[in-house]
Every structure is written in structure tokens, then in C-alpha cells.
Amino acid sequence: MKLGLQVSRFSWPDAPASMGATWRDVARNAEGAGFSSLWVMDHFFQISMVGPPEMDMLEGYTTLAHAAAVTERIELGTLVTGVTYRHPGLLLKTVTTLDVLSGGRAWLGIGAAWNEEEHRGLGVPYPSTRERFALLEDTLRLAHRMFADDDRPFEGDAVSLERPLNRPQPVRRPPIMVGGGGERRTLRLVAQYADACNLFDTGLGPEGIPHKLDVLRRHCEDVGREYDEISKTCLASLTLDAGAPLPEGVVGHSVDEAVERLGRLGAAGIDHVILSMANIIDPRAHDAVAEVVRQLP
Template sequence: MKLGLQVSRFAWTGAPATTGATWRRIAQNADRAGLASLWVMDHLFQISMMGPPEDDMLEGYTALAHAAAVTEQIELGTLVTGVTYRHPGVLLKTVTTLDVLSGGRAWLGIGAAWYEEEHRGLGIPYPSTRDRFELLEDTLQLAHRMFADDDRAFQGRQVSLERPLNHPQPVRRPPIMVGGGGERKTLRLVAQYADACNLFDTGLGPEGIPHKLEVLRGHCDAVGRDYGDISKTCLAALTLDTGASLPDGVRPHTVDQAVERLGRLAEAGIDHVILSSANPTDEAVYPLLAEVVRQVA
């Protein structure tokens, strides 16, 4: 099993003057701890599950580019980009640029978008669910073209590109992760186009994950895709106990408890867990994370 870290809160002590330095330390500590991946949400307002919309939120790809400059090994992605925020061609150029500048460490994490409030607030069009899923499928098809240096004209259901030129090409074709567990549309798109799915441990739990993966297996069978080619990832809220104070409601784990919980997710079929931690600014958490990485490897 691989472990990643998602950072979803940026309202840190001293922000915004110290935000850059804090973010650099988090990225470097995660890299040195041996974590496989580092993720940020691709939102423009904070989401209600994490805090009020006025809480600090960094633009995702700028933050990842900053992290790329101060790390060596860790892979970088958004969990996940709403397909509505950027024109598909510009989004894929952005991900390619992150891949080139990081030496081949970028992911394309993508989904159909859902946060209507930030769309209205910033004047971003928020199409119907049907149109958003059509746009998502167009973007996935286009990603396979642009990441393979195919600049022929592209005509999708929602977008049209005369010449989707993408130079330089990625150092490594960015793996494509589609976020969400929708059984009829989302998991079908995973089977057709993606290298990874992303499910949520919270609310679904290890008992529900095998069902979602069986649905994915069925979609793979239907389109002739090898189910084993797809990385099964999930986002899990898990905070390691350093003895420092934590936000109300956060139940910390010891290393042993974390390894046991991750083992249950492995038994459910997950091979890459992305941890949402309440204390990523705590320097003492990273030796503990390094030990969890060692044990679950």
C-alpha cells in the first residue's frame, strides 16, 4: 500500500504572511517521510465540511508548483479538479507544465464539480449535471490526445479545439484519477479513461468499498479493460497522535491503530490511501508518518 497526504486547510498561524513558508515545510516533510503523494483540494472557497467559505484557500496548481520546487520524489495532484473551473485545453496544459517542472511527478485528478456557491461567487458558469459529465468525458478524451502529442482537431459534446497542441510533452504521462463513487457514470468513466479511482472512506467505510470496486470491475468487464490496471485510492481522515492539542472532534490514532485501519482498507481492495490529517503543520507528526509508511509498504 502507498500513502499520500491531502492538505485542505490553509488558515495557519501567521497567515497569509507565513503561508508560503508553512506550505514549503509541509511539502518537504511529506517528501522526506517517504509519502508517495501530496494533494490539495482544487477549490477557490473553503468547503463547508472543513470550515466557512471565508477560510483561507490556495489555488491548487499554483500551490502544487510551489511544492514541486522544494521536493524531489513525492508525486503531486489535486483531489480533485472540478472540470468547470478551467477550459479543458488550458487545464491539460497546466497539468503538463506541472509535470515538466517537477520532473514527471504530476497527476491529473478530475471530477464533474459540485460546489455551486464558489461558481456563483466568482462568476464561473455552472452547467447542468448532464452537461458537466459530458464536459468531463470530453476532457478525459482530450487528455489522452494531448498527453500523447496528438494535435488533431477535437470535437466533443461540449468543447471544440482546432489544434490541441501541447508542447513540451509531459516527462511522464500524468496518471488520470477520476474522483467519486457514482456507480452509473463516474465509475464507468474510470473504467473507460482513468488510471485510478478515488473513493471516500468516511461514510462509506471498508464495508462499502468492496461494493464500489465490484461495480468498477463490472464496468471494466463491459469495456474490455483490465481491472488490475486501475489504482484503487481512497481519501481517509486520519490524524496521528503527537500529544499536541487538536481541533474539537478529532480522534487521534497511534501508529499501531493507523496501521490496523489501513490494513482493513487494504483488505477491502484499496492500494493507495490519501490521508486527510488535522495536524500537517506539526513537525512531530512526520516521523510517525514515516513509520506508518514503512509498516504498510
């Protein structure tokens, strides 16, 4: 099993002046602890599940580029980019640039988008669900073309490109992760186009993840895809007790408790758990993660 770290809060002490240095330390500590991947949300306003929209939120790809410059091994991605935020061709050029400058460490994390508030606030068109999924499928098809140096004209249901030129090419074709557990459309797109799915640990219950993976398996059978080719990832909220006070309402967990929970997720079919931790700016929390990583095998 691999462990990733997702960062969803940037309202750190002494922000905004401190944010560059704090983010640098988080990225380096995450790599040093043994996290295999580092993820940021691709939002422009804070989302309601975390806090009010006025909370600090950094633009995702600029933030990942900064992390790429201060790390050497950890892989980098958004969890996940809303397909409406950037024109598909420009999004794929951006991900390719991140991959090239990081030495082949970029992921394309993508989904159909949902946060209407930030779309309306910043003047970004927010089409219907049907139109967003059509755009998502076009973008996934286009990613396979542009990451393979195929610049022939592209004609999709939602977008057309005369010449999707993408030079330089990625150092490594960025793995594609489609976020969400929608059984009819999202998991079908995973089966057709993606290298990884991303589910939520919270709210699914002990039977939820195996059920979603069974649905994915059936979609793979329908489209002639090998189920085992797809990485099964999930986002889990889990804060390790580092001996320091935690934010109100957050429960700290021991290393043993964390390893046991990760074991249950592994038994359910998950091979890459992405943790959301409330104390990521505390270096002692990363020391605890290093012990979890040591025990994972």
C-alpha cells in the same frame, strides 16, 4: 500500499504572511516521512464540510508548483479539479507544465464539480449535471490526445478544439484520477479513461468500498478494460497522535491503530490511501507517519 497526504486547510498561524514558508515545510516533511503523493483540493472557497467559505484557500496548481520547487520525489495532484473551472485545453496545458517542471511527478485529478457556491461567487458558469459530465468525458478523451502529442482537431459533445497543441510534452504521461463513486457514470468513466479511482473511506462502511470496486470491475468488463490496470485510491481522515494538543473534536490515533486501519482498507481492495490529517504543520506528526510507512509492508 502507498500513502498520500491531502491538504485541505490553509488557515495556519500568522497567515497569510506565513503561508509560503509553512507550505514549504509541509511539502518537505511529507516527502521526508515517506508519503508517495501530495494533494490539494482544487477549490476557490473553503468547502462546507471543512469550514466556512471565508477560510483561507489557495489556488491548487500554483500551490502544487511551489511544492514541486521545494521537493524532489513526491508526486503532486489535485483531489480533484472540477472540470468546469478551466477550459479543458488550458487545464491539460497546466498539468503538463507542472509535470515538466517537477520532472514527471504530476497527476491529473478530475471530477464533474459540485460546489455551486464558488461558481456563482466568482462568476464561473455552473451547467447542469448532464452538461458537466459531458464536459468531463470530453476532457478525459482530450487528455489522452494531448498527453500523446496528437494535435488533430478535436470535436467532442461539449467542446471543440481546432488544434490541441501541447508542447512540451509531459516528461511522464500524467496518471489520470477520476474522483467520486457514482456507480452509473463516474465509475464507468474510470473504467474507460482513468488510471485511478478515488473513493471516500468515511461514510461507506465496511462493505461500501468492496461494493464500489465490484461496480468498477463490472464496468471494466463491459468496456474491455483490465481491472488490475486501475489503481484503487481512497481519501481517509486519520490524524496521528504526535503528543501535542489537537483541534477540538479531532481524535488522535496511535501508529498501531493507523496501521490496522490501513490494513483493513488494503483488505478491501485499496492500494493507495490519501490521508487528511489535522496536524500536518506539526513535524512530529510526520515522524509518526514515517513509522507507519515503515510498518506498511
